[in-house]
Amino acid sequence: MRALIRSLWRLAACQRGAxxxxxxxxxxxICLAVIGAISSVANKTVSMWNNVATEVSAH
Structure with a gap:
């Protein structure tokens, strides 16, 4: 039991893990920011192509 406690204490004191x-x-x-940016650009692009399709269908 003491060995386990010592091991846990050393693990808590280790700076490399932190x-x-x-x-x-x-x-x-960073990944969340990239996903958010890509999602925003994707939504704008889909909206743009929907507008193009609407205009083409109207003519």
């Missing part, structure tokens, strides 16, 4: 988690969070935020 850095990896921070990089993971930064990467996740």
């Amino acid at each position: 850095t990896a988690v921070e990089y993971g969070l930064i990467l996740a935020l």
Whole structure:
């Protein structure tokens, strides 16, 4: 039991794991921003093509 507690204490004190988690969070935020930007551009593009189709059908 003491060995488990020591292992957990060393894991909590390790800085390399914390850095990896921070990089993971930064990467996740960047991915969310990219997905949001692509979604916005996609919606505008679909709207544009719908307007083109409406205009072509009207003539």
